[in-house]
Amino acid sequence: MIPVLAPLLLISVIGRPQTPSAEVASQGNASDWVSSSSLSWRELGPSTFGGRIVDIALHPQDSSHLLIASASGGLWRTRNSGTTWECIFENEGTISIGDIAWDVHDEDVIWVGTGEANNQRSSYWGDGIYKTTDGGKSWQHMGLEHSQHIGRIVIHPTQSEVVYVAALGRLYGANEERGLYKTRDGGATWSRVLDTGPTVGVVDVVIDPFDANMIYAASYERLRRPWNFDGNGPGSAIHKSSDGGLTWKRLTGGLPEGDIGRIGLAAFADQEGLIFATVSNQNKIEVAPKQDPTVSLETRFAKGVLRVVRAPKDGGAAELGLKAKDELLSLGGNVLDQRWSWVVGLSVLEPDEEADLVLRRNDEEVTLVVTRRGLDKTIDAEPVMRDVGGGVYCSEDHGETWTKRSSEPVGGNPAYYYGQIRVDPHDQTRLYLAGVPLYWSEDGGHSWKRNRASGVHVDHHALEVDPHDSRRLWLGNDGGLHLSHDRGETWYHFDNLPLAQFYALGLDDQQPYRVYGGTQDNGTWGGPSISRDSRGIGSEEWSSVGGGDGFYAQIEPGNPDIVYGESQFGWIYRRDRGAWKSQGIQPKAPDGEKYRFNWNSPILLSRHNPQILWFGGNRLFRSLDRGDHWSLITDDLTSQDPKKIEGNVPHCTITTIAESPFSPDLLMVGTDDGLVQLTQDGGHSWTNLTGRLSGLPQGWWITRVVLSEHEKERVYVTASGYREDDLRPLVWRSEDLGQTWKRLDEGLPQAPINVLREDPVREETLYVGTELGVQASLDGGASWAVLGDDLPTIAVHDLAVQAQARELVLATHGRGFWVLDIAALGDWNSEIASAPAHLFAPKDVVRWQRRSLAKTSGHSAWYGKNSERGVILQVHLLADLEEGAAKLEIQDSKGKRIARLTVPNTRGLHRIHWVGVRSRRGSGLAVGDYSAVLTHGDTVQRRSFRVLPDPLER
Known part of the structure; x- marks a missing residue:
């Protein structure tokens, strides 16, 4: 039996009011009620950090007027160099964007290609091409609905009705609507001018600045599965047409072939025939082995300190003078205050560039001079195989022949996530390459430096050089938008774009309550649900509690200073906000055993005893002392499919955990390989319920298991087929602990379900978060309707009800947190109606x-x-x-x-x-x-x- 503590008294929380008005909504039935305009969402933010920016477009004549495309948060415009912004694309069929194009002849004409092109786990699909002719006031869908991911849109320089679209096609499967498409009538009709086949798409396209009939297109072969990503193949290549796309030839002169990954293209407008390409060459070569710095120096981040655990005697770190128990303070002047700061700090150094490493040893500060090459010491062992790596190629004869400019590997790693190269419009020797970090060259690509944006962020995806002043660089990355006025020496970060990409959320019981959540590559943050500041919740009211990619967040009831967070693949920690200390608490596998953890591993605090913490890997872990010690209460709860376990993405792991409010011994888990299991004795024995869920395809990702707040034997399950190339919503309910099930997804839109919650007051009221928004049901799932009428078309990864405040809180992946007053929904009944x-x-x-x-x-x-x-x-x-x-x-x-x-x-x-x-x-x-x-x-x-x-x- 699990120890249980007495229930804690929760303080009532009330939201703060605003302008006097009366809002009206028609009421004919439950659906009208749920979608009432009186149910108005409020956006919390934060804007303190941003979210992934995938494209930037500068106005042809006025560079203070620009557009930025968010990976999953819509299209934004500023007319004053970023002082203020407005979102002009947020209510369409999807607001995940791959690329945008601005008509140089008419600033009111903007093209949007939906579906991010960066192939990430959280890269959302699109539904084709949109166009506005009134500056974003209204949008028209222009076709290519099944292309799903758009790599590039380019407009003919003199004929605006002629447009080319690079369509990547589906990320998780094969399809026909991919390749290079062309319209000659402004998008009324399309023809595929470059057919790359059902498994190869086109990721980039460039029109020759001197001959608009000369087109260069980069094809890309990639396929993602839940357990594996193949990001290369012989289908990746550069193609050229000299007749506006009627005929094509594959360019080979000097370019690598075989296992080729993503390719990016750039043309220089002041020299005819000059084309640059960044090519991810994933063919294998034999090299002498080296110790990576993270291997030759083993570190642990705990209680706010990055400490050396082990420095092997035969490693470069030991030779440079590092020792076990050293506390690393700063590298090259940058504070090492996060788990990954050491790796990030090393990545921006040139191989032989010296940097001061300040550390504390025996209560004294010591400074060592280190180099990346010194830490990457060659070791005496058999040669190993590695990828050739990214290379920059140049052609000066319209692509007929190519020379490799870069002697060392350059570009993003993993290459599928980057692939953008830019050339200064006034100087062909000055190149920029987006990746980790931002690379730059001043000699045409022969040599590269990698510290141009080291203090900004590590994952860069978009860069534009101001054509009127090439010292001005606009940079988009996972951390949002940045501007440099001195070619990257210094940067300004825009903290007024609410584009946070949350994966999960947690709520505390303070007054007012605080909201916490983990984000894509910006760590875990928390902030208030309302502010005493009459202007609203400012960026300074949000605080970071952890780094990396953030996911689940749990807050201890009655002690809101204790926050549990997580970064990728199961690295969990406990943060004491009062003492400002952090302790890593991930379970350690015994010798000879290896645990598997999902990218987004579930954490759950017991509602019966706040000292008890549940954590999911391939097995279920339990701690009785806040994570200081762990016990394994299960065997492997996954399918243990060898094929999936051997993939290059950790799989066969637990993705969701539920604990019953009626009994601490009643638990459920769901897995990424499609299993649902239940225990009634605290984990000693388990019942596999998977086969009883009618209509559940084999292997589908279980997104949520829910044990009811109202009835002990009532349970819910949701599953997503997005990673199986299937967008159907799936929801089940059982009234007998999973012995029999009923489907509840009739009437839901074609979008996978990420999360389901019950209303804590009214048991017939359900809320689901989908990849396209929120739906609610007032009749136990018999019918569904959009909840409220002013939420963007946004992916909702998590939602929770703050019971005392009677508010529903959303964690969106691209537009931060949103809140809705649901008191009326909790009180609704047929008599009221x-x-x-x-x-x-x-x-x-x-x-x-x-x-x-x-x-x-x-x-x-x-x-x-x-x-x-x-x-x-x-x-x-x-x-x-x-x-x-x-x-x-x-x-x-x-x-x-x-x-x-x-x-x-x-x-x-x-x-x-x-x-x-x-x-x-x-x-x-x-x-x-x-x-x-x-x-x-x-x-x-x-x-x-x-x-x-x-x-x-x-």
């Missing part, structure tokens, strides 16, 4: 003390939205009424009327704000007890509520 008029019980509110938390920032700051100011009163009318037929007033604790409020007379759900009583001292809410009274005909409804003081006043 059929009543002529109904007043919902208002939530108690806190009279927050207003104060400014940030320095003056002009117009550039972005703020997350606070909840509305005042008390929120929700009234539902069954039908249109005569004006004044429904009356609403506020009474004080003695029953005295202190305010009359107007109730709109149209049918539907109305959201009415009361911001307090106006007096000589101004208007505002006084602390105390109140009642809202709705009168309609002979019916009088009275609802009580309280205005509470700010906790700082108590």
